[in-house]
Amino acid sequence: MKIFRIIAVASVFVWSTSSCEKYLDVNDDPNKTEFASLDVVLPAAQASTCIHVGGELFNLGGFWAQYHTQSPDAGQYQDIDAYNVSVDFFDRTWQELYAGALNDYKYIRENADGTNNAYYLVATLMEAYTYQVLVDLYGQVPYSEALQGTANLTPAYDEGQAIYKDLLSRIDEAMARYSADPANGEAPSGNDIIFGGNMSRWIQFGNTLKLKMLLRVYRVGDIFDQAEVIALANGGNLLSVNAQMTLFEEAANKSNPFYDVNYDRLGGVNHAASQTIVSFYQANNDPRLDTLYEPGSGGAYTTKPQGDFANRDISFDALAEPIVFELKPIVLFSAAEADFLRAEALERFGGGGQTAYEEGITASFAMYGIADTVADDYYGAGGPYEWIAGGTTEDHIKQIATQKWAAMANSQNLEAFFEINRLGYPEYKTLANAQPGDLVYSLASVLPPGQTPQRLLFADVSKSRNPNVPAQSSGDVAVPIWWAQ
Template sequence: MKKLINLLFISLLALTSCSDDLDINTDPNTPQEINKGLALSAAQGSITTIMGGEFFNLGGMYAQFYTQAPSAGQYEAIDQYNLDTDYANRLWTELYAGALNDLEFVLNESNEQGDTGTYLIATCLKAYTMQYLVDVFGDVPYSEAFQGSDNISPSTDPGEEIYLDLLSKVDEALAAYEESPMNSDVGQQDLIFTADMDNWVQFANTLKLKLYLRMSNTSQANSAAVTSLLNEGNFLSENVSFTAFTDATSKRNPYYEVQIQELGDVNDVASNSLLEFYARNDDPRLEAVFKPNTEGEYIGIEQGIGILAEPYGGYQAQEFARPDIQPTTPVYLMSLPESSFLQAEAYARYGSSEQAQQKYEEGVMRSFELYGLSTADAMDLINADGAYAFDATAELEDQLETIMNQKWAGLANVNNIEAWIETRRTGYPLLVDAQDPAYEEGRRIYSLASVLPGGQIPSSIYYPDNEVQRNSNLTQKPNLLQEVWWNQD
């Protein structure tokens, strides 16, 4: 794959070495020289741009946090489950030719220098990025990728093989660092943890836990590995996030820059699937995730109905609640609430219900903290009489539903693409027909504008047409219903 550096970080860092001045939405000229620190910054910029941009918007709609406003049509295809083969052209290039290619450079340089710290950082970020490519697209190029002109048509690898190799690579990097703990010398060029290796080791462990739990319903399930991680207990103590945004052109949060600054906040409005979930449980996160309409009210619409002529024809986006994303809202690669909910699921599956309850309640508390809300309100909801009480005596599937419903509610505006992936993996929150007698407000529904046959939703997205045309070994999938590997068993 050809080299495409995410130039926003590189040129600015070369001039200023100041993360506050970074531009993650434009591509200045490439500097004449690059070192592993600049390449690492570039890779983190590419990942942040996609996680906080295209994946954030796609996940927001597919997880049913947002839906298309009646007065615009920018994202009708997403709400209709009707994405075309051109949709992923930019994000694929940004992740493959940008982030992953830059990380390959960092890995090679670090290996040559014996820099086990930076090698671990780059390994974690590569595993994180590849995992999302598999989870969104399915089988993707991996073992033959990143060879430049030596192989311009890399074949795809099965998703399960990629997962196993990613886990192996993270283990190898952790072992190398533990055997020869050389602290990374990239310093502030690491725009996430400023080369704090304790945090990167914790991220590595939490990422491994996520990968293993993705496998939990497959033949690759590994209870021993999960139990070992739980016993070690060295998971995230800080959010994995990019925070160096400023309220200036091309330096803002990527979702804000495109959806609000450039497009005028006219597309995404609150989906009742999430808004009513919060509302019927008196959950104050409603007013943290959404901003009110012009009358100060929090009103949403059913998923997909804004595309239809009735009943909202002529309504403007500002008449509904909309995502509350600000210019400096961080982009979260992984959050403390997500870490807690991962541990809760792991304990429910492989440990004790009491431990699952403890981590579940910790996850709800951390979610409220992340949104800047009072933990006292969280405690009211998770106590024995609260709407979010955890029943440690319930069957496993009921416990998982409780955990995953809260994980979904706590990922809104935090990591939207993760929320969509987890709804596909677990089936929670339940997905029902809006006309079904079992429907109640606050559950996911089949988009009312869907072009797919009843009872079907996208399971992955098309490979980008640009890449299919260039790569003779990449065959386009027949439709959006093709499952990724962990949903096929």
């Protein structure tokens, strides 16, 4: 399949430590053509974003959102589980998202400007999504001076607030341009690996992305637009399906990247189910447990808390583990997430989020083949997820945040980590005081008591070469991102 060959090329760059150098070589190679077809560049760019969000960053988010923990039979990810973050964490992700995805989106935007509004829109939205991920991981990243090749090898780091503000403006401009003249240029088709060229879905993606970003900055007055949030939540044409990459095969180097690295290459010995999420599902008799986690050899969902490296009394075989498979989709947005975003917006600013909250639970259950009538029982009268009648706004925000966390398990791990830090739910407790639905401080934490990871440290690949990287200490991993301060 032609499309998969393109993605396979992108995947090679993803796992290569020299992708940045390869990119510079391409820029300087006189034998390379000066123009690459947009229908070839787009899927490679999309694959770059998806493979990182669904690969290394999926792994990181799974530990820090407490969906999985380091198993006792291996130690590959003990540093992540212990919050022992160093500057060389995710150098490859940093390199490839800039040299690959973002560089390609810039190329598409520049070459589609005025000639193809559909490609311009898709590239703008995917660029904004990718930058949003980077800003939410690091706080500040190169933006206004980025992607200039040899013209500027030491770009300044822009403040996250300024980046968000400009991204929201870019999204509005691209969506308005497409809406004004959708026939300008041929739209993507099968080479669009997210929606197959369905531009109506891309409009919904743009609206959903705007709502997510606006809610993420609702404490930041010069960016937040309450009127737009209310408009988007009240019939703003949001996603009702998952935005996801599904083009994987049951073959080495062609499968889901998290599976490929951790199961095909490393033997599947690193990840055990986290006690945190499993205890929540068990306490509520939640049917999603059976679709997301596999019981241990004894048939029970035996688990360990985060960072419990010293306790080796339980064998890995006896532990429950996440269900991961070659064809597992990489989800950028889920329909449930869109519903929970609406629920939060309406609860905070629009007169009540109950209906959207219940629709989010239904969408999450449906994602795993669980009938709507079953979901009804869970949020209906007397159900474990029943809306708190007469509850405060904060009571309801906690419910929404908790259900979003439960819905994102083993599918949107990184976004779950961001939302935990933004919303403050689920809350952290010591292991002795934790109840089902509470996060726990890692037993192996290297941070001071009461502190948890909020960000990554600036990438060493940039820090070692760029004097404009902001000063930072190892303890800054616990400093909240600007939108959570």
